[in-house]
Amino acid sequence: MNQFIPLWVAIISLAVGSVLGYLARQSIARKAIGSIEEKLHHKISQAKAESEKILSEAKKKASSLINKAQEEEAQKRQELLKNQQLLLKREDLLNRKSSDLEEKEEDFQQRVNKLKKVKNSLESMREESVKKLEKISGFTKQRAKNELMANIERDHQKEILETMRKLEREKEEKFEEKAKEMLASAIQRLAVSQAQELTTTTVSLPNEEIKGRIIGKEGRNIQAFEKLTGTELVIDEAPETVIVSSFDPIRRQVARVALEKLIADGRIQPARIEEVVQRTKEELAEQIKKAGEKAVYDVGIVGLDPKIIQLLGRLHFRQSYGQSVLLHSIEVAHLAGLLASELGVDPQIAKKAGLLHDIGKAVDHQIEGSHVEIGIKILEKFGVEEEVIRAMKSHHEEYPYESLEAIIVQTADAISGSRPGARKDTLENYIKRLESLERIANSFQSVDKSYAIQAGREIRVFVKPSEIDDLGAKKLAREIAERIQSDLKYPGEIKVTLIRESRVIEYAR
Numbered sequence: 151m152n153q154f155i156p157l158w159v160a161i162i163s164l165a166v167g168s169v170l171g172y173l174a175r176q177s178i179a180r181k182a183i184g185s186i187e188e189k190l191h192h193k194i195s196q197a198k199a200e201s202e203k204i205l206s207e208a209k210k211k212a213s214s215l216i217n218k219a220q221e222e223e224a225q226k227r228q229e230l231l232k233n234q235q236l237l238l239k240r241e242d243l244l245n246r247k248s249s250d251l252e253e254k255e256e257d258f259q260q261r262v263n264k265l266k267k268v269k270n271s272l273e274s275m276r277e278e279s280v281k282k283l284e285k286i287s288g289f290t291k292q293r294a295k296n297e298l299m300a301n302i303e304r305d306h307q308k309e310i311l312e313t314m315r316k317l318e319r320e321k322e323e324k325f326e327e328k329a330k331e332m333l334a335s336a337i338q339r340l341a342v343s344q345a346q347e348l349t350t351t352t353v354s355l356p357n358e359e360i361k362g363r364i365i366g367k368e369g370r371n372i373q374a375f376e377k378l379t380g381t382e383l384v385i386d387e388a389p390e391t392v393i394v395s396s397f398d399p400i401r402r403q404v405a406r407v408a409l410e411k412l413i414a415d416g417r418i419q420p421a422r423i424e425e426v427v428q429r430t431k432e433e434l435a436e437q438i439k440k441a442g443e444k445a446v447y448d449v450g451i452v453g454l455d456p457k458i459i460q461l462l463g464r465l466h467f468r469q470s471y472g473q474s475v476l477l478h479s480i481e482v483a484h485l486a487g488l489l490a491s492e493l494g495v496d497p498q499i500a501k502k503a504g505l506l507h508d509i510g511k512a513v514d515h516q517i518e519g520s521h522v523e524i525g526i527k528i529l530e531k532f533g534v535e536e537e538v539i540r541a542m543k544s545h546h547e548e549y550p551y552e553s554l555e556a557i558i559v560q561t562a563d564a565i566s567g568s569r570p571g572a573r574k575d576t577l578e579n580y581i582k583r584l585e586s587l588e589r590i591a592n593s594f595q596s597v598d599k600s601y602a603i604q605a606g607r608e609i610r611v612f613v614k615p616s617e618i619d620d621l622g623a624k625k626l627a628r629e630i631a632e633r634i635q636s637d638l639k640y641p642g643e644i645k646v647t648l649i650r651e652s653r654v655i656e657y658a659r
Contacts, residue, residue: 351394351406355413361385363418364392364409374420377612377649378427379405380601397584397602399467404430438463445476449483449505451498455532462505464512469581478566479505485562490555496537500555503541504562506534522548583638590633591646594626608645609634615652623650 355361365372365385372383380401384393394405408430412418415426442463446454465476486504490497510524517524522543529539541555545563584602587609591600596617602609611630613623627648634644 351402353392353394353406353409353413355390355392358390360413361392364412366418366420370420371418371423374423375405375409375427376601376603376610378424379408380599381405382603383409395603397581397606399469400434400464401601403467404434407434438466441466441476445480445505448480449487449501451483451502451505454534458506458509458528458532458534461509461512461528465508468511475508475511479508481566482507482559482562485565486555486558489558489562493554493558495554495558499535499537499541500558500562502535503538503555503559506538507542507545507559507563520546520548522546586638587634587644590637591630593633594630596622596626604645606644608647611646611648613648613650615650618650620650623648 363371364375364383366374372385376382379396380398381394381396381404383405384395386393392409394402394409396402396405404427408423408427411426411430412423415422439460440463442459442461445462445466446452446459462476462479465479466474468475483501483504486500487497490500506525506529508521508525509528510519510521510526513528514521514524522545526539526543529542537553537555540552541559543549544551544556545560547560551557551560584606587602587606588600591597591609591611596613598612598614600609600611609630611627613626618626627646630648631644631646634646638644
């Protein structure tokens, strides 16, 4: 029993300590709660003071804004009142003016009515006077007028005729003076350079040794070159130069460019010559296209068919009396446009007709007929406007003038052709003779192509070997010579060289 006494003491002590500890914690908690409440009360009081201060400041600001708004409202009311008063004054002024206008209009109407009455009265008086005069004289008004005019015409017939003649002379002089002024103005505003085209082109050589390579063994290279290009190479004693001779400028251009390429390349042989000549022809075709496009761009015309532009480019290498036909056409287009603007007609139609007036010359050596007829067919084929065709077809007076633009184009063509140094008649006749030589040769059957060379003293004719034998070739050469002799007029003699060549090509694969 005594053994449990300490245990009970410990339990009792533990219980008493727990109670005392609880009571101590409660006391401490009460003190802490009291301090927190004090702090909260203090912060609440501070917040109330701050809120009252903020509210007071807000009330002051609101009061200030309200006062300001009231002042602005009062000002606006005053301005509105002023505007209303001003509008009322203006309305009164308008009303007064309107009433004045009504009064003036009424007064004016009264005056008009009075004038009408006076006019009617005067008209009736005049009619009565005329009737009295007719009754006294025994003539009607129309008969008296006719008698008076007849007497005046008899007395002054000579003066009237003199006056009419004088007016006609003055009119003609003024028209002529105005026409000269317009032509001079158009010519002065346009200046196109002109250069005479020759029938030879000089090619510079790097050295004299290259001449032997151009000629080739037994003349094979030069013969192949002349055959493929249709030109003649003149290799004389002139140092480091070769002359390309042909009346056709396109052939000369092909020959010149091809020869320069062969000289630069160094490989000169028949096969290489054929390759270079063919490539040069293709390049020249592209140059022709660009020349046509440039001409159209320079004149300022749009909507032309690409085929027409290609034909225009061909005119760059075509001459008429030594004058470049493309440059001539561009000049005619500009002149026609200027004259049309001066006369008040459509300058675009005049310019287009001026540019296309010689389009037939691009193919006149291939198609029968004058270049005007060929040009009309070309323009009709490619759908060019009828106004343009009417304007271009009369420039050589083969067709009657159908419009003012046709007269303008004919005038511009004459101005361009008559410029000093623009044309050379002897050169044109010379080229026509060479073209006639080739045309006669090409008219025979079995002829492949022909070239007039040696300034027209020789024509080389290439025949199709499959269609004619050697005996037939001799006979054909004689027939061509007889036709030339009967159809053409020329000084001296013309040599006909007919070439029949067979070429066999095989490929090793």
